[in-house]
Amino acid sequence: MLIYAVIGTGLQINPRADFVFGVIASIAFAYALLAGPLHTADSLTFEKREGTLGLLFLTDLRGFDIILGKLTASSLQAVYGLIAIFPILALPLLFGGVTFGQFGRVVLVLFVTLILSLTLGVFWSSVTREFRTALTATLASLFVLTFVTIGADWFWKYWRPPTATDWLAALSPVNSLIYALDDPRRANLSQARRALEIGLPVQAGIAATALLAACILLPRCWQDLTTPVAVARPEGFRGSTHPLVGWRHVHWQHLMETQPYGWLVRVVRPLRGNLMMLLVPLLVVFGVAYGFSIVGGTNSSRWPAFMIASGVAYVAHQLVKFQLAVAATSSLGSDRSSGGLELLMVAGLERKDFLDGLRRGIGIQFRTALLILLALNFLLLAAMASNGGPLQAFSRGSSIQGFCVVALLGGVVALGFDFSMIISIGARHALRASSAYQALRDTLLRSLAPGWLLVPFLLLTGGEPGARGAFVFLFVSMVITGFFYGRATVDLDHGFKTLASGLPFDTDDWAMRRSFQRSAMTDVRRYERR
Amino acid sequence: MSDANLKFAAREASAPPSIPAVQIHDLSRTYGNMTALSGLSLTVNRADLFGFIGSNGAGKTTTLRILATFLTPSSGRAEVLGHDVVRQADRVRHLIGYMPDFFGVYKDMEVTEYLDFFGACYKIPAAAREKTVSDVLELVGLSEKKGALIGALSRGMQQRLGLARVLIHDPQLLLLDEPASGLDPRARIEMMAILQELQRMGKTIIISSHILSELQTLCNRCAIIERGKLIYSGPVQGVREQMSETRVMWVRATPEATALHLLQQCPAVHHTEVIEGRIKVTLVSHDTDPAILAETLVKGGARLTEFRDDEMGLEEVFLQVTKGETQ
Known part of the structure; x- marks a missing residue:
């Protein structure tokens, strides 16, 4: 990206350094925000599921010791990752145009953000039992703190004249980042300083509160759940006398008969509202911004509103795909670790039954979300096409219009591809990884990360990449993900049984042998443990 | 899994009794440099209750997993009711019931739901499943726990449920890896009684266990292996004469x-x-x-x-x- 910034853009030296600094800081910020949930959300839930947390409490350890120990152990990798970014972040200092003060402030903001995300991950891990629930709750909390607070602050100021109280925005790490990035020669220094002086301690305070709450709550909610969970029977249901079996059988009988594994994924491991918990706030923000983009007073107000709505739609796409990756990895992963996968294999289910069932089960669960995403894209296209719409200020055939059309239509096409690719990549890594976190991380790196990493290149084109830029962006990210999809398909086709039973070298295929070489000893150890 | 396979499985039930339940010839299996099985040869006759004895790491589980079609042997052959476990793995799976030494249960499922699900995996028609589930639950003494969540069952009951799962498709050969481990004395005695009942019903059972005193009274034949090699195979009553x-x-x-x-x-x-x-x-x-x-x-x-x-x-x-x- 730096090379591209130096030779690929026509910017002057100082603004270019400033811009590159901002892009790298934004990537580091996204890392700090996401590293927490990914590293810590399964730290305590895993121990609860395995029943090992109780063993720790039988010793002299207290909640405080366990929480701090877990936080330290799971955070080290994330902290090292962040520290590794700093030398790259410092490179724009050499170009000039970025001050040491800016650099120091950004580093401080990144550290506080990482600590906040890590502690929130530990908190939700301490009060929940399932990785998926903890992950979703942590992401939702971070989303509220980071973006909803900014939006709420904006609305507050919109309806009431701006006052000195920026307390709502002060909760948001992204607000701190914006002020930290401000050029001290241009920015209102006193405002920036005040924002950071209030914001950073407030965020650190939230992190400390989350940590304290986790220490207090963990000793109270680690016990095994032995009481059967009551499941509400749908209104007017008169089938079986037993609510759970009756409801599941009547509604999903066909699925069980045709694709038993799909039934297992859909019925026994439902999303339980995780997806909607993330999607609903986004839809609210989208609705408001979309409304402004249609009926806003002037062109100048409709265009930013349209951009916000588009940005929210993009985030919604990414969140749904993120949840798709979670669902794809968690089902096969938990079956593999519990040994259930072997029982299903000996019951006659084959690779195709598992993968088709996984697609079907997840497809049913995500059907509504996928339709919503399609609707978002088509709504945005409709807004563009409407007379007096947000893009009226731009001439027909302009680069912005071209970009929007290709990106929105391409997004629709990519949704179908991504659905299939994420599930296959997720299945491969669920069978190979040693933990839910590792499986999810590897799946995200191969399916969503290529697209995320290409976003800065789009920004580096000066904000006007045009239709060609959008096409290249979509094409390149799909080719990269497609490569990993192909690899996953080959692995699953040739070595599903080996992957599923966790044993090495159960194939004559040389590529598979090489592929398994690295994890062979781990697999042997796992086998011996069994 | 096709209908043809199912028909085949049904036909196997009436296969000539002259074919032994299990025939293993010079079977070896290695994991990297580690040899788990080395030249094992063994025959298990129909309706045998066959004890498989060995120290931890002797190769018992590896043998059972090869017979259950999870593992491919490094060399040698294994046949179940005349079918090669590698080349005819699909057919073999319909003839065996495998109970590993771990539960592999879905704790959020109910007892009947769990069995019904595995019945669906075996493509047992929905109409027949209800009676089958009821029958196997009665056989293992879990009829009163039909509606219970698996996570709320005791370990002994979960073991029984595992046995019920193994029986859901009426297999000819049962491969049971430590079925009585972790059970209290009463549950163990009850489990052994169920196995004897199954033998009377004509099932062939291979049982790996460390509780040798129980195997002695339960099994009619046994094999002892160490370091992947067969030391003894034959009647339990004759083991002393031959080995001492x-x-x-x-x-x-x-x-x-x-x-x-x-x-x-x-x-x-x-x-x-x-x-x-x-x-x-x-x-x-x-x-x-x-x-x-x-x-x-x-x-x-x-x-x-x-x-x-x-x-x-x-x-x-x-x-x-x-x-x-x-x-």
Whole structure:
């Protein structure tokens, strides 16, 4: 990206350094925000599921010791990752145009953000039992703190004249980042300083509160759940006398008969509202911004509103795909670790039954979300096409219009591809990884990360990449993900049984042998443990 | 899994009884540099309750997993009811029921739901599943727990549920890896009773267990393996004769000194030892007739009050013939 910034853009030296600094800081910020949930959300839930947390409490350890120990152990990798970014972040200092003060402030903001995300991950891990629930709750909390607070602050100021109280925005790490990035020669220094002086301690305070709450709550909610969970029977249901079996059988009988594994994924491991918990706030923000983009007073107000709505739609796409990756990895992963996968294999289910069932089960669960995403894209296209719409200020055939059309239509096409690719990549890594976190991380790196990493290149084109830029962006990210999809398909086709039973070298295929070489000893150890 | 396979499986149930349930020829399996099985050859007949005995890491689970089609042998062959476990894995899966040494249950499911789900995996028609589930639950004594969540069942009940799952498709061969581990004495006795009932129903059962005293009373045949090699295979009652190099008799006679002297002079006796008022007599070989001892003592004027064979159990034989070495 730096090379591209130096030779690929026509910017002057100082603004270019400033811009590159901002892009790298934004990537580091996204890392700090996401590293927490990914590293810590399964730290305590895993121990609860395995029943090992109780063993720790039988010793002299207290909640405080366990929480701090877990936080330290799971955070080290994330902290090292962040520290590794700093030398790259410092490179724009050499170009000039970025001050040491800016650099120091950004580093401080990144550290506080990482600590906040890590502690929130530990908190939700301490009060929940399932990785998926903890992950979703942590992401939702971070989303509220980071973006909803900014939006709420904006609305507050919109309806009431701006006052000195920026307390709502002060909760948001992204607000701190914006002020930290401000050029001290241009920015209102006193405002920036005040924002950071209030914001950073407030965020650190939230992190400390989350940590304290986790220490207090963990000793109270680690016990095994032995009481059967009551499941509400749908209104007017008169089938079986037993609510759970009756409801599941009547509604999903066909699925069980045709694709038993799909039934297992859909019925026994439902999303339980995780997806909607993330999607609903986004839809609210989208609705408001979309409304402004249609009926806003002037062109100048409709265009930013349209951009916000588009940005929210993009985030919604990414969140749904993120949840798709979670669902794809968690089902096969938990079956593999519990040994259930072997029982299903000996019951006659084959690779195709598992993968088709996984697609079907997840497809049913995500059907509504996928339709919503399609609707978002088509709504945005409709807004563009409407007379007096947000893009009226731009001439027909302009680069912005071209970009929007290709990106929105391409997004629709990519949704179908991504659905299939994420599930296959997720299945491969669920069978190979040693933990839910590792499986999810590897799946995200191969399916969503290529697209995320290409976003800065789009920004580096000066904000006007045009239709060609959008096409290249979509094409390149799909080719990269497609490569990993192909690899996953080959692995699953040739070595599903080996992957599923966790044993090495159960194939004559040389590529598979090489592929398994690295994890062979781990697999042997796992086998011996069994 | 096709309908043809199902028909095939149904046909297998009436396959000629001359075909053994399991035939293993020179089977080997390695993991990298580690040899788990080395040239194992074994035959298990139909309707046998076959005990599979060995130390931890001896290769029992590897053998069972090869028979269950999870593992491909490095060399050698294994057949289940005449079908190769590698080339005809699909067919073999319909003929076997495999119960691993871990639960592999879905704790959020109910008992009937769990069995119904596996029934669907075996493509048992929905109409037939209800009765099948009810029957297997009754067989394993879980009828009253139909509506319970699996996570709320005790370990013993979960083991029984695992056995019910194994039986759901009415397999001919059951591969049970440590089915009684972790169970309390009552649950173990009940589990053994269920297995005997299944044997009476004509099922072939291969059971791997560390509780040798129970295997001794339960099984009609057994195999002992160590470091992946077969040490013994045959009837449980014959294990002592075949595996023990000598035969031991216990004698109580008066006067003791006279009896001891007479025995020491007898050419059939290898060694004598007085333990708690009884004389432990080790004969020179298994083929030696113990009646010679009685005759010698009576002729020598000793009064015989106790004369019996040493009832060496499976555990003692196991300890005697194995060195406790693992891979």
